[in-house]
Amino acid sequence: MSITAGQHASVDHVVGEQDTASALGSGDLPVLGTPRLVAWCEEATCAAIAAELDDASSSVGTRVDLEHVAASAVGTTVTATAAVTDVDGRLVSFEVVARDDAGQVVAHGRVRRVVVRREPFLDRLTRP
Numbered sequence: 001m002s003i004t005a006g007q008h009a010s011v012d013h014v015v016g017e018q019d020t021a022s023a024l025g026s027g028d029l030p031v032l033g034t035p036r037l038v039a040w041c042e043e044a045t046c047a048a049i050a051a052e053l054d055d056a057s058s059s060v061g062t063r064v065d066l067e068h069v070a071a072s073a074v075g076t077t078v079t080a081t082a083a084v085t086d087v088d089g090r091l092v093s094f095e096v097v098a099r100d101d102a103g104q105v106v107a108h109g110r111v112r113r114v115v116v117r118r119e120p121f122l123d124r125l126t127r128p
Contacts, residue, residue, distance in 0.1 A: 001052055001053065002052055003049050003052045003084060003092055003115075004084065004087065005085055005086060006083065006084060007048050007049060007052070007083070008081060008083035008084070009045075009047035009048040009050075009081070009082060010044060010047075010079050010080065010081040011043050011044045011047060012077055012078070012079050013040055013078055014076070014078075015032045015073065015074050015075060015076045015077075015078060016074060017030070017074060019032055019033060019036040019074075020033055020074065021033035029071075030073075030074060031071040031072060031073060032072035032078065032106070034068045037066070037078070037080075037098060037106065040080040040098065041064070041066060041080045041096040041098060041107070041109070042061055042064070042111060044082035044096060045059075045061075045092075045094045045096065045111050045113055048082045048083065048084060048094065049084065049092060049115075053115065056117055056118055057115055057116065057117055057118065058115075058116055058121070059092065059113040059114060059116065060113060060114055060116055060121070061111065061112070061113050062091075062112045062113060062114050063110075063111065063112040064109070064112075065109045065110045066096065066107050066108070066109035066110075066111075067107060067108055067109055068106070069106065069107060069108070070100070070105065070107075072100050072106055076101060077100065078098055078099070078101075079098065079099050079100075079101075080096060081096065082095070082096045082111065083096075085110075090114050090116070091112060091113075091114055092112070092114070092115065093110065093111075094110065094111045094112070094113070095109075095110055096108065096109055096110065
């Protein structure tokens with residue numbers, strides 16, 4: 001694993017009806033819901049380190065600290081960008097920023113992920 005500070009990636013999404021606070025149960029307005037925005041930011045973190053992980057490895061989110069500072073209407077394109085800020089063993093920290101298609105910051109914050117081996121991680125789960 002050769003994840004280093006500075007690695008980054010961005011993902012673009014167009015806000016749809018299914019992404020709104022009212023559709024996600026996180027409010028009743030037809031604007032981008034925070035849960036979807038968090039998911040898009042986490043998607044960007046995964047993309048930032050994907051090339052460094054072998055097929056037996058993955059990463060799991062352990063902490064999200066996101067400030068959602070501006071509303072985004074249905075039809076708006078939102079770009080979530082994640083940059084690795086620190087690597088401490090298997091713990092990887094990211095700075096995330098989401099901007100709308102006008103360049104306005106929609107959200108910013110930090111995300112932490114831990115690199116895991118897929119099979120041992122899944123084997124530890126309690127299964128019915």
